[in-house]
Amino acid sequence: MHSYMFAILPLLAWVVSGCLKFAVNALKYGAKAREHIGNGGFPSTHTSVVSSITMGIGFTVGWDSPLFGLGVALLMITVIDATGVRRAVGTHAQWINVLSRRHPDDEASLLREKQGHTKFEIVGGLGVGTVLGWIASWFISF
Template identity: 75%
Template sequence: MNDVHSYLFAAVPPIAWVVSGCLKFAVNSVRHGKEARKHIGNGGFPSTHTSVVSSIAATIGFTAGWDSPLFGLAVAALMIVMIDATGVRRAVGENSRWINDISRRHPGGAHSNLREKQGHSKIEIAGGLGVGTLVGWLASLLV
């Protein structure tokens, strides 16, 4: 095993995280201009969580084979992340929106300022899957 290959699997997820985060900031800069910094965090295009997990799944698939047990495990983890992002985390964001709205309508009460942007749309998930797969493919070329 060469030196590049021995560190490849540990390096790919952080690289995907940085690539996805930079792309997300660029998209937010186009959409929101100077307000882009306020949109840093969960939610948005592409899904960073999906990018990170899909990058390692793709790297495993490209290097160990699409029929390897390790690739199957990585796909299972990826599915959980994507389902969570479009289901649970999206619902948390919607509930936060409702709670913030209710607290704004009641003067004199405690005002909540919950983060409303938590989950992802299917397009944002697909973007994260694309970014992660691309990073995994590029990384596999180093082997």
């Protein structure tokens, strides 16, 4: 099984992070938790996925390996995107929705405003990814 662990790890991180995100939304929003499924929220699933494989590489192949360096670069791009670009998209969606509500005759659907992540949500994703990468390293080393 260990030979497939690097391929399974990002998928596992996606599932674990998604389940955690739904649990947090269920506690926060109750019956309306399903409305909050998608981008944004705690923990950052994108960060969990990329950090899981990056940390898995670090724990097993080595912190000084070129693969770990590549993983860190990809993780940095993911975090910058989540906190910058996608957060800006969410802010733009809020303003577009304000303008759309001023014209109730138009049948334009409202845009999803929750797109990016706060630093806390990113740290949550890093935590999930790091823990999963560490656990996976135990399986890979057997």
